[in-house]
Amino acid sequence: MRNAGTWWIIAVIMLLLDFYVYQALKTVTQNSGEKTRMFIHFGYWLVSAAGLLLLLSFPYIQSLQSSKLFRNYVFAILIGLFFAKLLGALFFMTDDVRRGSLLLMSKLFPKAGAQFMGEANSIPRSLFLSWLGLGMGGSLFGTLLYGFSNKYNYQIKRVKLAYHNLPEAFKGMKLVHISDIHSGSFQNKSAVDHGVQMVLKENADLILFTGDLVNDRATEMQDYMDVFNKLQAPLGVYSTLGNHDYGDYVAWPSEEAKKQNLNDLKKVHEELGWRLLMNEHVLLEKNNQHIALLGIENWGAKGRFPKYGKMKEAYPGTEHIPFKILMSHDPSHWDAEVKTTYPDIDLMLAGHTHGMQFGLENPYFKWSPVQWMYRQWAGLYEDGKQKLYVNRGYGFIGYPGRVGIMPEITVIELV
Numbered sequence: 001m002r003n004a005g006t007w008w009i010i011a012v013i014m015l016l017l018d019f020y021v022y023q024a025l026k027t028v029t030q031n032s033g034e035k036t037r038m039f040i041h042f043g044y045w046l047v048s049a050a051g052l053l054l055l056l057s058f059p060y061i062q063s064l065q066s067s068k069l070f071r072n073y074v075f076a077i078l079i080g081l082f083f084a085k086l087l088g089a090l091f092f093m094t095d096d097v098r099r100g101s102l103l104l105m106s107k108l109f110p111k112a113g114a115q116f117m118g119e120a121n122s123i124p125r126s127l128f129l130s131w132l133g134l135g136m137g138g139s140l141f142g143t144l145l146y147g148f149s150n151k152y153n154y155q156i157k158r159v160k161l162a163y164h165n166l167p168e169a170f171k172g173m174k175l176v177h178i179s180d181i182h183s184g185s186f187q188n189k190s191a192v193d194h195g196v197q198m199v200l201k202e203n204a205d206l207i208l209f210t211g212d213l214v215n216d217r218a219t220e221m222q223d224y225m226d227v228f229n230k231l232q233a234p235l236g237v238y239s240t241l242g243n244h245d246y247g248d249y250v251a252w253p254s255e256e257a258k259k260q261n262l263n264d265l266k267k268v269h270e271e272l273g274w275r276l277l278m279n280e281h282v283l284l285e286k287n288n289q290h291i292a293l294l295g296i297e298n299w300g301a302k303g304r305f306p307k308y309g310k311m312k313e314a315y316p317g318t319e320h321i322p323f324k325i326l327m328s329h330d331p332s333h334w335d336a337e338v339k340t341t342y343p344d345i346d347l348m349l350a351g352h353t354h355g356m357q358f359g360l361e362n363p364y365f366k367w368s369p370v371q372w373m374y375r376q377w378a379g380l381y382e383d384g385k386q387k388l389y390v391n392r393g394y395g396f397i398g399y400p401g402r403v404g405i406m407p408e409i410t411v412i413e414l415v
Contacts (some may be wrong), residue, residue: 007059011052013033014082018048021085021137024092024130034354039183051078055220072185072400073148079399084141091133092125147358153192154198154394155406159380161387163346166320169286175206176233177410179329179351182395183224184215195394195409199227202411205383206284208236209222209274210351211242211329215397218264229272235284239274240295241265242329242352243305244397269324277327279313289389292318293344295327300352301336302373309333313343324351332374334388347387353377354393368405376404 025044029037102123176199199207202203214220221228231237245265252258269276277295284291299309309328311374318324322346326338331350338345355361355378359368370377381388392408 001335007056011056013053014052015048015081017044017085018052021134024088024125024133027125027130028134029126035325038344041050047081048146054078072187073118073275076144076399077400080141080144085135085146087136087140088133088137091129091136095129095133096128098129101121103356106244135259142354144399144401145404147399147403150402151396151400152188152195153193153402153406154409155309156198156377156409156411157392158411158413159389160415161347161380163323163385165346166353166414167286167289167322169289169292170284170291170323173206173235173286173414174202174204175208175412176202176204177208177210177349177389177391177412177413178394179349179391180212180393180395180397181209181228181355182212182215182244182393184217184220185396185400186224187400189223189227192224195407196227196230199231199409202409204233204411207231207233207237208293208327208349209237209239210349210391211240212351212393212395213242213268214245214265215244216247216269217259220266222246223266225268232273235286237272237274238282238293238295238327239269239276240329241296241297241308243300244297247306248305248306269317278397278412279310279316281314281318281320283321290321291323291325291391292321292324293327294318297332297335298329300330301332302330305330305332311337311342319344331374331388331390334376334381339383339386343384343386345386347389349389349391350376351391351393353390354396357393357396357399358407359404361404 022041022044025041029040031038053312054074106123121327142343152161172352178199246260247258247261250258250261252261266276266278275282277293279296281292281294284293294311294314296309296311296314298305299307299311314326323348326342326348328334328338328348328350331348334350338348353370353374356368356370359370359378360366361378366378368377376388376390378392380389389410389412391410392405394407395408396407397400
């Protein structure tokens with residue numbers, strides 16, 4: 001088992017967290033009947049022990065290709081439990097800081113401090129903060145469980161974008177933008193097909209896909225070829241690659257095997273009827289007027305994401321075209337290169353972030369933890385005449401659900 005020491009360290013941290021949360025559980029059940037209290041405590045430790053056992057087993061089960069259910073759901077539940085307990089622990093720590101301060105006061109001022117001491121000559125835990133911490137942690141965990149039901153809850157986002165330099169023939173053009181299919185995560189083919197039917201009902205002039213067709217392997221698309229090959233549009237279906245499409249997150253037996261996987265994935269795009277743009281451009285024509293569509297390989301400015309994309313290869317030949325659309329998987333590319341070096345790119349389409357599949361969105365407020373890494377992470381962004389749209393993702397990876405940030409089909413009308 002590789003990195004066994006790391007997993008044991010994580011298990012010890014989890015166990016310490018379990019004991020810490022247990023102190024609050026004892027506080028809120030102290031006035032319950034003995035049988036009720038024993039039942040709650042036993043249930044808590046039963047769940048915690050099962051979690052630790054699964055955690056220590058994860059490196060073994062992860063290597064089994066047949067363990068999709070575990071990897072997609074059980075591990076997500078373990079992560080949910082960890083963050084739920086961690087959230088509760090923040091409230092318990094606040095209580096401990098309070099208790100520590102009062103204890104210090106009782107030592108410095110014995111007479112005044114006596115009023116804070118309980119019957120056991122100690123400062124009792126706050127029942128309110130204990131309940132609050134358990135409630136907040138439980139609510140987070142319940143929300144994550146509920147999110148499992150949202151992973152195929154496709155939402156159509158409609159956007160009208162106005163450009164003064166858009167050729168007359170393309171005014172009113174409708175394009176559908178999808179991203180991050182991650183076919184290796186799917187488990188419900190009919191639900192995925194329903195999303196494709198939603199796309200087709202839009203009767204778009206153009207369909208654009210901005211990368212991450214698979215999680216790692218081209219073979220993940222085998223069961224979904226007859227779903228996504230239905231996507232057709234008068235001006236065509238065009239696609240690019242995302243960071244997951246290169247197989248960079250798999251320990252391949254050889255470099256040749258990794259290259260073959262990428263070649264196989266390129267053939268998948270071809271068999272779907274999609275035109276994969278690899279650092280190149282095409283000119284779309286209507287009534288003898290043109291717009292340029294550029295597509296580059298993955299180019300990320302954040303973390304350790306690779307920079308396979310080459311704008312210097314895709315851009316030449318489009319200088320005289322009045323309107324340009326760029327497909328680039330990672331939205332950090334916009335700030336890092338597109339705005340500074342290619343100011344005549346009118347619209348960039350990206351994905352990648354998924355909105356972290358977790359957050360809050362309403363007409364007045366939008367938040368997700370992913371915004372701590374990406375300035376542009378979901379929806380429309382503008383800077384001068386340039387615009388960026390970040391799709392929230394069609395599929396999912398890691399956490400098999402969506403909370404607040406639903407899977408997206410973007411319908412863009414150019415006016």
